[in-house]
Amino acid sequence: MIRGDAPNSFAQRAIVVEGLVKRYGELDAVAGITFAVPCGTVFGLLGRNGAGKTTTLECCIGIGRPTAGSVRVLGLDPTKPRDLSALRPRIGVQLQATSLPEKANVREILELYAAYYGIASRAAEMAARVGLDGTLDRQIAQMSGGEQQRLALALALQHDPEVLFLDEPTAGMDAFGRRILWGEVERLRDGGKTIVLTTHYIEEAERLSDRICIVQRGRIVAEAAPGELVAHYGGDATVSITADGFAPDAALQALGVWTRTGAQWKLATRGEPGLALAAVVTHANALGAKIASLDLHRPTLEDAFIAITGETIEETG
Amino acid sequence: MRLLRMFLVQTKANFVWYFRRDGEMMFWTLAMPVFFLVLFSFAFSSGPNSGSSRFLVPGIIGAQVLSSGFWGVGVMLATFREKHLLRRIYITPMPPWVFFASLVVYRMALLAAQATILITVGALVFHVRIIGNPGAILAILLLGTATFVSLGTIIGALARTTESANNIASILTVPLAFLSDAYVPIDRFPHAVSSALRMLPSTQFIDTFRDVSVYGAPLAHYGVWILMLVLWTIAGTVISARTFRWV
Numbered sequence: 001m002i003r004g005d006a007p008n009s010f011a012q013r014a015i016v017v018e019g020l021v022k023r024y025g026e027l028d029a030v031a032g033i034t035f036a037v038p039c040g041t042v043f044g045l046l047g048r049n050g051a052g053k054t055t056t057l058e059c060c061i062g063i064g065r066p067t068a069g070s071v072r073v074l075g076l077d078p079t080k081p082r083d084l085s086a087l088r089p090r091i092g093v094q095l096q097a098t099s100l101p102e103k104a105n106v107r108e109i110l111e112l113y114a115a116y117y118g119i120a121s122r123a124a125e126m127a128a129r130v131g132l133d134g135t136l137d138r139q140i141a142q143m144s145g146g147e148q149q150r151l152a153l154a155l156a157l158q159h160d161p162e163v164l165f166l167d168e169p170t171a172g173m174d175a176f177g178r179r180i181l182w183g184e185v186e187r188l189r190d191g192g193k194t195i196v197l198t199t200h201y202i203e204e205a206e207r208l209s210d211r212i213c214i215v216q217r218g219r220i221v222a223e224a225a226p227g228e229l230v231a232h233y234g235g236d237a238t239v240s241i242t243a244d245g246f247a248p249d250a251a252l253q254a255l256g257v258w259t260r261t262g263a264q265w266k267l268a269t270r271g272e273p274g275l276a277l278a279a280v281v282t283h284a285n286a287l288g289a290k291i292a293s294l295d296l297h298r299p300t301l302e303d304a305f306i307a308i309t310g311e312t313i314e315e316t317g
Numbered sequence: 318m319r320l321l322r323m324f325l326v327q328t329k330a331n332f333v334w335y336f337r338r339d340g341e342m343m344f345w346t347l348a349m350p351v352f353f354l355v356l357f358s359f360a361f362s363s364g365p366n367s368g369s370s371r372f373l374v375p376g377i378i379g380a381q382v383l384s385s386g387f388w389g390v391g392v393m394l395a396t397f398r399e400k401h402l403l404r405r406i407y408i409t410p411m412p413p414w415v416f417f418a419s420l421v422v423y424r425m426a427l428l429a430a431q432a433t434i435l436i437t438v439g440a441l442v443f444h445v446r447i448i449g450n451p452g453a454i455l456a457i458l459l460l461g462t463a464t465f466v467s468l469g470t471i472i473g474a475l476a477r478t479t480e481s482a483n484n485i486a487s488i489l490t491v492p493l494a495f496l497s498d499a500y501v502p503i504d505r506f507p508h509a510v511s512s513a514l515r516m517l518p519s520t521q522f523i524d525t526f527r528d529v530s531v532y533g534a535p536l537a538h539y540g541v542w543i544l545m546l547v548l549w550t551i552a553g554t555v556i557s558a559r560t561f562r563w564v
Contacts, residue, residue, distance in 0.1 A: 058564075062407075063407065063563075088408060088409060088410040089410045093408050095401065095404065095405060099402050100402070100405070101330075101334045102334075103335070103338040103339060108330060108334075111326060112326050112330050115322050115323045115326040116410055116411045118323075
């Protein structure tokens, strides 16, 4: 396993997790996880369902008790009751399973949570922020799962916490809800909040995270900025061309490794794929070869994920 | 101030969410006990003026206190845990005692409403008069509620699922209501049996409440039983606090 460049070690670290182990009976749900999250950054825990992401997050917020290892959030130890009491007002949490009383309406829930935190209720403002304006009098039972998730986000944000924990925040959300949530996370990141998010959506992790930690079977198998992960593990970019009479010349050979499948030529290159593509097209034109198909594939985070874990993120039969 | 507001908003929320907007709950809480009173009054007696209604009004109120603790608090807590409501509350700054106090006050308010309705129906339909000292009646009612809420919380703490909490509550509530002088006088059992049944906290509470309310007995006569109820309450609270799980 490699780790990308360590984040600025002088930056204050909002969360420090060291050697975290959580055992359920015979199973190590978390089998030794270590990471640190600098203040003001978004840290994404990416992995399959059951990889140990939620358990790790639960240990950070005092819901789960580590079997071994230590956790510090804002310098506080969530396993100590006194520290946990001091921590609670400073963190906001969106849990995976939305858990709100069915007969409560949006306004009442936001008012109750405002009372929990000793702040004035900002029900209308918070509802609008998560795209629930005009639903203040709607009961939970009449809201879709995605709407409940967005309300859960509003509850996590209302008291303006320093650190946010979002556990699979967009699981089961429609495209609209996802856009709203992503926009809100980006806004919070720009506002200097520290955010830990677990997800099994690669696109989500890539878009929102400053650093991504890939978790597999209770362990971290890679940790770096999304771009670094792709650069290290994504593999070569490929340029594919099908054109009558095309054959790479010496200059093109120098760009990378060429393979031929039927009429299709494929170049795997470490260089800038855009330049390689231009060179290939220029050469085909010079040869007078008529291009039937042309394709450029840049390595993605998904490629990196597969290379690192040896499996796709969605469980397939 | 902050805690008081937290407590008041939570208590109001309990009332609105779990009672006022829940028709089934309102029916079970307000209508069923009256139905029992009317049914049993006619089933067990020869006429509206016989002693059975006088026995039943405090008995049914007492049975409501039991089920309030076992169902209203015990099963409710297990449901809250299963639906992950408890873990959501746990990560807020609300102190656990505020949460439990709001639950207890909410149940007490419902019990007060139930008692008022039963006493009114008892007075108007069955001529049952409450002659005891109001302070003494309130005191024994509060103590009984505390006892059965604390015992009910043990169910909420130990039951893994709503279903098992439901089963435990049914196994306890239904027989206890019949074996604790609530619906039928346990004097009808052989002496050895009724003496044994008088060891139950439910019997001690219901008998004390009945004697104080409809027979006007002074609370001081029941010192030993009151002490027992206090001990049950302490035991229930300690066990609950030790075993309660938020997740």
